Each structure stands twice: as structure tokens, then as C-alpha cells.
Amino acid sequence: MIESKETIVRWLMSVGIVIFVFIIVYASFTRESFSDNRYKTLKEFTQLSHAQRHSIVEDYVSIQHINQNKMDAFYACVSEHAFTKNPNTELGYIAKLCKKDYENNLLSRYVSFDNFEKGFNKDNGSYEELNNILKNRIGNTHSYQPITTSYRFVTYGTTMPKAIVKTRFSEKNSSGKIVKRDATASVDVSTGKVLRVISVL
Incomplete structure (x- = not known):
């Protein structure tokens, strides 16, 4: 009886490890990177899902070592520019504008759309x-x-x-x-x- 319990525990642990690895691998494939999207126009960027847009901005914030507490404010900056600037503007240019606003502590003036x-x-x-x-x-x-x-x-x-x-x-x-x-x-x-x-x- 004890052996069977230990077998079940080992089996559950093995299943848990497989599920965890699957989640990590799945997340790595579904996560959007900024480098893959930096040359997208704002029109193309706004056509992505909310999850994809957030993932791209999160990746940029991480790459640039921007304070994680400013994540929402930084996304709001990108979001507002994405809907109000020329739709042919490249995302990379907007990211640089928002980084400059971050450095000058001006992100609070933006809202997410x-x-x-x-x-x-x-x-x-x-x-x-x-x-x-x-x-x-x-x-x-x-x-x-x-x-x-x-x-x-x-x-x-x-x-x-x-x-x-x-x-x-x-x-x-x-x-x-x-x-x-x-x-x-x-x-x-x-x-x-x-x-x-x-x-x-």
C-alpha cells in the first residue's frame, strides 16, 4: 500500500513536471518579441490583439531595463501614440519617444486606449x-x-x-x-x- 502511494506520488510529480515544461515552451512560442515587431507600422500594431501588444511592450521594457512598476504607464504611452500618430509610423520610433518620456518622468499624461x-x-x-x-x-x-x-x-x-x-x-x-x-x-x-x-x- 505504501509502495503504491509512493508510485502515485512519483507519477503525479512526473505529470506536473511535464505540464510545467509544456507551459514554459508554449509561453516562449506565443510571446511576442519587440525585435520581431519593431518595424511594424502603427496600423499593423493596432491590428494585433491586446495580449500581443502588451507582450511586445513588456519585452521592450525588459530589454531597456525600464522600471517594471512603470509597465502600465509605458504601455499607455505606446497605446495613445498608436491611435493618434500617423498610422504609417514605425513602432520602434514610438517606443523611443515613450522611453524619452519615461526618462523625463512624463508617462503619467498618457492613457491606454x-x-x-x-x-x-x-x-x-x-x-x-x-x-x-x-x-x-x-x-x-x-x-x-x-x-x-x-x-x-x-x-x-x-x-x-x-x-x-x-x-x-x-x-x-x-x-x-x-x-x-x-x-x-x-x-x-x-x-x-x-x-x-x-x-x-
Whole structure:
């Protein structure tokens, strides 16, 4: 009985070691390196998943011996530049800009654009929270259909970057006719929350 318990313990330990090695190997293959992505344009960088982007920035921070406590702030710097600078700019150039801001203790002025990005519907490109607000405002919620959505950023002269989101949508009016309308809203980029609906025309 004792031998069988020892055998089971040894077997479990062996399985544990195999799983641990598999995790390490898997992580090494799935981790994105900065050197492999430094020449990507910002457009290409923003098309990567959040996990891939974070992995690339984490690798750069590690290579450059940047304080790990500044990881989130450094990522925010890269993120904000990625969405507001020329999309053809190379990631390596942006990383150097953020490193300079790190050295000058200026990273606190940036915010990550991840939450804003997560607010969009992946199927039709509309902004989910704005959709819900507009549905509650119109009489026939089932007839609401987003058509097109666009946005621009307001980052200068404010400590809280905002996005002005414009949506064209269709709905049935009181006569049962399908009409097209336009709505504009202000969105807090850092949280992805709609601050206010500016207009519905």
C-alpha cells in the first residue's frame, strides 16, 4: 500500500513536471518579441490583439531595463501614440519617444486606449454603449439598426483624452417609415464610457 502511494506520488510529480515544461515552451512560442515587431507600422500594431501588444511592450521594457512598476504607464504611452500618430509610423520610433518620456518622468499624461477599443462591436463596428443609449431614446427599440460609425480623438488641452463618436443609424418613426438619423457622443477613452450624447439629428 505504501509502495503504491509512493508510485502515485512519483507519477503525479512526473505529470506536473511535464505540464510545467509544456507551459514554459508554449509561453516562449506565443510571446511576442519587440525585435520581431519593431518595424511594424502603427496600423499593423493596432491590428494585433491586446495580449500581443502588451507582450511586445513588456519585452521592450525588459530589454531597456525600464522600471517594471512603470509597465502600465509605458504601455499607455505606446497605446495613445498608436491611435493618434500617423498610422504609417514605425513602432520602434514610438517606443523611443515613450522611453524619452519615461526618462523625463512624463508617462503619467498618457492613457491606454484598450477600453475604448473594447467598446466596439466586432461584427458591425458600432459603439455598443452608444447603441444602448440610442435604443432607449427612440420609441421602437427593435427597429434600431446602426449603419456606420466613425470617431476622432481629442487629446490636446485636456487631461482626459476623449473620442467624438458619430453613428448613423436607422429606425422606424411614428408612421412606421424607416428613417436614417445621426448621433454624436463624447466618450472617455481611458474607461470607454460614454460621457454624454452631444446630438441626435
